[in-house]
């Protein structure tokens with residue numbers, strides 16, 4: 001009996017949509033980045049602060065991926081940026097087909113950039129291309145400095161590593177996190193990864209991240 005490789009077929013269909021997405025984004029000259037992290041690392045908080053601080057500099061549209069609710073899309077809209085919410089209803093990652101539908105709802109002609117917040121998970125989203133120009137992995141200090149070593153796939157594939165919640169490293173060391181260890185492990189997996197230690201709460205380190213992000217427009 002002939003064997004059907006279902007895993008390969010699903011990936012191929014996803015890749016076809018990813019190609020369509022990248023072509024649409026290229027037509028509009030709109031770079032797109034895919035934020036991936038564990039739940040609660042601060043993706044939405046980072047997006048809200050970035051959108052607010054770059055008002056008048058960078059017009060950002062957001063695609064929000066969550067299993068349930070439109071809480072994150074509402075937070076983005078409160079920051080006065082357009083947001084489309086996708087609910088995966090249990091799915092552990094966004095698919096390129098879902099992103100394709102969401103891109104049609106964004107005013108691409110009036111945007112400089114699209115940022116996608118993937119479903120909170122360090123594993124599944126790494127395996128599905130969405131047609132983005134790059135992946136951005138967010139690791140927050142309370143998760144521990146061993147995460148690049150333990151979840152290498154996403155760190156190996158990402159253009160940028162945002163190490164968030166660095167405010168928790170100060171004032172009495174509530175959290176043990178060796179910044180150097182996390183950086184060395186990430187760079188061992190990915191020589192060209194850009195690393196920005198930041199606090200979306202206090203704003204520390206955010207200027208370097210903004211410089212990188214706005215630099216993507218001029219390319």
Ligand SMILES: Nc1nc2c(ncn2[C@@H]2O[C@H](COP(=O)(O)OP(=O)(O)OP(=O)(O)O)[C@@H](O)[C@H]2O)c(=O)[nH]1
Nearest residue numbers: 038039040041042043044045120164165199200201
């Ligand atoms: N101390 C501190 N807390 C932060 C920082 N950034 C985010 N938080 C807090 O972390 C919690 C989770 O933040 P979110 O932005 O919702 O995280 P998320 O990654 O979008 O979460 P999911 O969408 O559920 O995966 C909230 O209580 C934030 O206030 C930071 O830089 N420092």
Ligand SMILES: [Mg+2]
Nearest residue numbers: 043044072117
């Ligand atoms: Mg979120």
